[in-house]
Amino acid sequence: MAAWAILTALFALPVASAKFSATTSATGSWAATDAFAIGTLYGWGSNASGLLGLGDKQDRSSPTPVNTGGSWQRVTVGPTHTCARQTSLMWCTGANTYGQLGLGDTTERLVLTQVAGTGWAEMSAGETHTCATQTTRALYCWGRNNAGQLGLGDMTNRNGPVQVGTATAWIAVAAGFEHTCSLRNNHSLWCWGRNSSGQLGLGDLATRTGPVQVGSGWTAVATGYTHTCALRTNHTLWCWGDNTYGQLGLGDTTYRTGPVQVGTANGWSAVSAGRIHTCATQLNGTLWCWGRNASSQLGLGDATDRLAPVQVGTAVTWATITAGRAHTCAVRGDNTQWCWGNNTYGQLATGDTTTRTTPTQISGSVSRVLKTGPDAYSTFSVK
Numbered sequence: 020m021a022a023w024a025i026l027t028a029l030f031a032l033p034v035a036s037a038k039f040s041a042t043t044s045a046t047g048s049w050a051a052t053d054a055f056a057i058g059t060l061y062g063w064g065s066n067a068s069g070l071l072g073l074g075d076k077q078d079r080s081s082p083t084p085v086n087t088g089g090s091w092q093r094v095t096v097g098p099t100h101t102c103a104r105q106t107s108l109m110w111c112t113g114a115n116t117y118g119q120l121g122l123g124d125t126t127e128r129l130v131l132t133q134v135a136g137t138g139w140a141e142m143s144a145g146e147t148h149t150c151a152t153q154t155t156r157a158l159y160c161w162g163r164n165n166a167g168q169l170g171l172g173d174m175t176n177r178n179g180p181v182q183v184g185t186a187t188a189w190i191a192v193a194a195g196f197e198h199t200c201s202l203r204n205n206h207s208l209w210c211w212g213r214n215s216s217g218q219l220g221l222g223d224l225a226t227r228t229g230p231v232q233v234g235s236g237w238t239a240v241a242t243g244y245t246h247t248c249a250l251r252t253n254h255t256l257w258c259w260g261d262n263t264y265g266q267l268g269l270g271d272t273t274y275r276t277g278p279v280q281v282g283t284a285n286g287w288s289a290v291s292a293g294r295i296h297t298c299a300t301q302l303n304g305t306l307w308c309w310g311r312n313a314s315s316q317l318g319l320g321d322a323t324d325r326l327a328p329v330q331v332g333t334a335v336t337w338a339t340i341t342a343g344r345a346h347t348c349a350v351r352g353d354n355t356q357w358c359w360g361n362n363t364y365g366q367l368a369t370g371d372t373t374t375r376t377t378p379t380q381i382s383g384s385v386s387r388v389l390k391t392g393p394d395a396y397s398t399f400s401v402k
Contacts, residue, residue: 064366080365118178
């Protein structure tokens with residue numbers, strides 16, 4: 020898997036040739052599943068508010084081309100809005116009640132609409148807010164700000180991108196329900212917004228309206244609904260925040276207000292936080308999930324919650340992972356795509372709405388790019 024030397028050189032790499040995937044994939048999280056593929060954007064599952072960008076609000080149960088044009092590279096998925104990057108341009112679609120599309124208004128869109136500016140890099144869609152970095156490593160946020168999740172020092176909504184502070188060192192961003200975390204190129208982690216369950220990792224439950232540092236030595240971060248997980252440079256995994264269903268993987272259901280190591284393993288390579296479950300891969304290619312399992316989103320063949328990491332099957336070829344509201348998808352080393360869990364809206368791309376309790380391959384779909392979000396019932400791919 021990629022080392023930090025690759026992470027810090029991220030934007031210096033030619034986009035078309037980079038081969039990077041050993042980071043997080045959550046809603047927010049750092050484009051783990053993207054691996055710099057370039058191609059047509061496909062979407063399926065819930066189409067609430069037009070978030071699939073297909074010009075209507077009809078759900079889809081199989082991969083459907085969102086735009087016949089190529090050059091799509093990144094996609095981030097919220098519960099009712101989506102943003103995608105085409106070269107250095109960003110486009111958004113879906114609900115816009117709070118300005119989360121960044122288009123300067125609050126009008127819903129049913130097709131991808133360009134956000135002003137160029138040079139966009141990483142993106143993360145939260146519940147009703149969005150954040151993105153630029154190639155300059157400046158960070159911008161917009162949308163709902165009722166808990167300070169935009170990091171702008173106030174609680175005023177924004178309907179267009181606004182820079183967070185003046186720092187130009189941001190390399191990754193992860194937007195949760197009403198909190199946001201971001202990584203700088205010096206391995207430091209910063210979080211802000213709602214902190215009702217300790218999801219900011221600052222040792223208390225106080226809301227923050229601007230970035231506050233959560234230690235150093237971090238390489239990746241993933242935000243769920245009200246919990247957060249992150250990887251350190253030594254490949255250890257740490258989680259904090261809400262733990263009602265064991266989503267922190269600590270063997271209990273007690274919430275934590277600061278980072279706590281998950282087990283003793285130091286071979287974790289990527290992590291993705293769903294709404295109330297978490298999945299992660301290890302350097303040996305194994306996949307592990309834990310937390311809420313009412314919809315079989317852990318892929319373990321049952322609907323029993325788990326309080327600590329449990330290996331998903333016996334495969335040792337998992338490359339990327341992305342966790343949704345109640346479903347999970349992953350890609351293997353041969354770029355085959357697999358999904359499981361809740362399928363009410365067709366988000367597993369099986370052509371039906373039947374729940375799957377174990378990883379099920381998406382027929383004919385081969386690509387490293389596969390993405391959902393921690394509160395999403397939709398899935399996207401670039402191929």
